[in-house]
Amino acid sequence: MSDAGAILVTGAGGFVCSEVVLALHRRDVDVVAVDQTFDAETRRRLDGVRCIEGDLPRILSQGLGPVTSVIHGAAITASPEQLGLTRAEHIRRNMDLLTATLAFAQNAGATGFLFVSSMGVFEPDDTPDGDRFTEATPPTATCTYCAAKRAGELLTTSAAGPGFATASLRLGNIFGAHEAVRETRQHLCLAARMIAQARAEGVITVHTPDAVREWSWLPDLADGIAAFVSDLPTDGPQVLHAGTPPTLSDLDLARAIADRVPGTTIRLGAPPHAQIRPPMASRVPSVFDAVPWTNIPQALDQLIPEGVTP
Incomplete structure (x- = not known):
């Protein structure tokens, strides 16, 4: 600089x-x-x-x-x-x-x-x-x-x-860590909501189990x-x-979180399930091609044991 x-x-x-x-x-x-x-x-x-x-x-x-x-x-x-x-x-x-x-x-x-x-x-x-x-x-x-x-x-x-x-x-x-609700952003990401529900209720409700997200x-x-x-x-x-990050289905994400929050039960929302957009990817060469994306299970290992409150 x-x-x-x-x-x-x-x-x-x-x-x-x-x-x-x-x-x-x-x-x-x-x-x-x-x-x-x-x-x-x-x-x-x-x-x-x-x-x-x-x-x-x-x-x-x-x-x-x-x-x-x-x-x-x-x-x-x-x-x-x-x-x-x-x-x-x-x-x-x-x-x-x-x-x-x-x-x-x-x-x-x-x-x-x-x-x-x-x-x-x-x-x-x-x-x-x-x-x-x-x-x-x-x-x-x-x-x-x-x-x-x-x-x-x-x-x-x-x-x-x-x-x-x-x-x-x-x-x-x-x-990631430190996610919080603000006046201008009144929701958490799906992963954070799943973690919060698992901790508070011992349950994760998966409304779109087949959806695949980056x-x-x-x-x-x-x-x-x-x-x-x-x-x-x-x-x-x-x-x-912003690149082509790793993907996971909502059901597999819930399973990965449940594995890290002992005693968590997974419940599937009743069909029909809402349509979710396909995952993001980039076809344009950029610095994001070189980002060493942390895989989702490894990231959850960092996030959940830290005791981060979503």
Whole structure:
């Protein structure tokens, strides 16, 4: 990293981006971490990193000093109904976060911008590329969160120009330590919900036993993102999937968790079972091809014995 400036990470108090901040910090990168709030545990984990708490557009308007790149992860993922918002207001708030950050990045002289998108842009019945959803699969989802992510990809692409490289990175199913519910993200991943149910009730209810999902172990993913943004390609794809992580069926995931939480019983939800999208994969060469994904059983061995409360 040069002395020209820092990498700004928005949404840095959240599950994914706090780990990205740590991955950058381990690379001796100067990081500015911004979020509406940082809980006490996250502040402890980010000790040594410059953390700024508050309204994102206001913070950006006050200036943050030189910035070389931006990772924009700030987003409202909870539904409009959960937050008491209209659908239009939900979309507007997400777009305001993005457009304010894009404008700041260019005005601050940043040379790279990474928009954190989601596999949520897809519907389960979109056309797969083989047995996976890749960058070649056209997205059609229209929920407010999905629409905001897809619109964000388009806006990020349109903001690119000479000396300002942009990319959007779609993330799939992610699991790891320190996952918690927040006001703007009011659900846990399926693996965390299964672990929590096994511990609380001694039961795991599997509603979609035949569904096969990719699972990215968060420390691996964060290292990949840190590598990607530290050398953001100027001629790379505008939208990229975060690699091809290992996969497991929901039933096999429940079995693996039950093996690690003694006394757990597995129950199958009554059919018909909901359709789940195919696993994520990437057909585009990138640094994510070199990510040594931790296999799911090994990751669970790390996660469950640590006593992490999902």
